[in-house]
Amino acid sequence: MPKAINVCMVGAGRVGKLHSGTLKRYLPGGDVVALVDKQPSMLKETGKEFGIENRYTSLEEALDKADFEAVVITTPTPTHMKLAVLAAEEGKHVFLEKPMAMDLEECDAIIDACRENGALLQLGFMRHFDPDFRLAYDRIQAGEIGEPMQVKSLTNGPGLPPPWATDLKTSNGNLAEVNSHDLDATRWLMDSNPMRIYLEVANFKGEERGVHTEHYYDNLVASLKFESGGLASITGVCPCDYGYDARMEIIGKKGIMIIGELKSNALTVGIDRDTGLVTPIFRRWQNRFEMAYIREIEHFLESIQQDTQPEVTGEDGRWAVAGVLAGTKSFLEERPVMLSEVM
Secondary structure, eight states, rough: OOEEEEEEOOOSSHHHHHHHHHHTTTTTTTTEEEOSSSHHHHHHHHHHHHTTTOEEHHHHHHHHOOOOOOOEOOOOOHHHHHHHHHHTTTTTTTEEEOOOOOHHHHHHHHHHHHHHHTOEEEOOOOGGHHHHHHHHHHHHTTTTTTTTEEEEEEEEEESOGGGHHHHHHHHOOOOHTTTTHHHHHHHHHHSSEEEEEEEEEEEESSSSGTTOTTTTSEEEEEEETTTSOOOEEEEEEEOOTTOEEEEEEEEESSSSEEEESSBBBSEEEETTTTTTTEEEESSSSSTHHHHHHHHHHHHHHHHHHHTOOSSHHEEEEEEEEHHHHHHHHHHHHOOOGGGTTTT
16 A cells, blocks of 8 residues: 655645545545644644644744645645745645636746656646546547537636635636636636637625725626637626536537536425425535545545656646636736737
């Protein structure tokens, strides 16, 4: 049996808790042996919940005092480059949550640091490991629906983004923080790089929920054209009060493929004839992609153990950031933008 991989979890918030739980509960091939977070209360809470005794307020301190082979970085986007480069320079393998970084220069610094120091790099685009999305990809590659012509993708998230993610100075907006999953998945399933994007945005709920930052938006519609000639549309709403919703439709030359649905399980409840039938829907992203989150971390551990490149690489992360930058430029300048303008 391969040696278990010791992991340092960088970030003790929602995603840090998710990945810590995955490693502690489901994956004997790895363990969280150190936890990093600048907030002492969060550090204590998450450390206690998952039995992580080694707790530090900086990655530098963890590197100095703890023994681990890999890091999982779940902190806000503006911190990614510094943390990933530091870890790579110390020879640690890097699992990096999306979005990869704030700009392409930061993406390149991360990719270069990992390559130069022999560190593997995997991006947190978990849809590659979701059973439904993976099955769709395999069947598209097998030619079942023919060459993809159009992809329609939506992701609606129920929660208001954290304050740092509502400001374009510290985040690239919901296109990055939520819908970069759609940018990645459309590129993956289309099997082609995006060539042009046009983004329209709107703000319906920000004012009433206390968000006053310039250029904040909670609705987006993006149109893309790919090098293959294929077309895509991406829509997103965040916050979306009815729940979490992620679906995709791929139209090929020979047929159509639909991924996902609103209902979370095959359960229908009838109480009275006024209410009618009730079917549960996904409440949170953690529920919709539960298996995908497990499988992506499992894949990261196996890549380290087998010394093979992960399926979802820095190149995938870089393309998603490029799409975000071009999309942001598009809505600010109110015009379609070629990807070549930002690359």
